[in-house]
Amino acid sequence: MPIVAILASIIELLPQLIAAGAEVQTLIGNVQAATASGATDPTAAEWQAVTAELDSLTVQLNTDPT
């Protein structure tokens, strides 16, 4: 029975890993776009988006798992 529970816990983690991977890919895309844009400054909307992302992640980091 414990083995089944362990397997279930690993399977539970997979969607989280996939979601995190997709989020990281998006952020890396932003970095590449910012680098490729050269002298172009980020727009106000882009600043707001990255700040909101950091705020949201900070809240998540500061929240203990249930």
Place this chain on the structure above:
Amino acid sequence: MKRLPVFLATFARWIIYIGAFAVGAGFFGALLALGACSQGASVTQAPSPAAQVYAVENTYAAALVLAVQYGNLPRCGVMPLAPVSDVVRPCSSASAVETMRSANVQARRILDTAQAAVQANPAGATQAIADATQAAKDFQTVVAQYAGKGS
């Protein structure tokens, strides 16, 4: 006939090992991607000060995603399955999560300062950009210490 349960137990054990390896490999792969990303950002033509800070913030956010992912794992030592070792089932260290939280507070302060600096006076923000870049690297180092291990 007695060999069947032994075979099943061995098979299940290998599945667990493979699963644990996949979780660890997922973290490790993401960390490698982050490293490649930050290196790539430094060798291309010089972006504007604002674009530099924006890139640093996105790189930092990617590291923060991994920190959150690690923090979302069950805490080591408080899991319901007592006989199962923490090595088999990925878990997060409470002290490691606290370290990440403290590092995040510190880094966010520096990043916010850099963002304000490039928006107010881009030409005079060189030091703030350097500080932000270093803060993001330091945070990546903290996350890499723990997140890749899964315990």
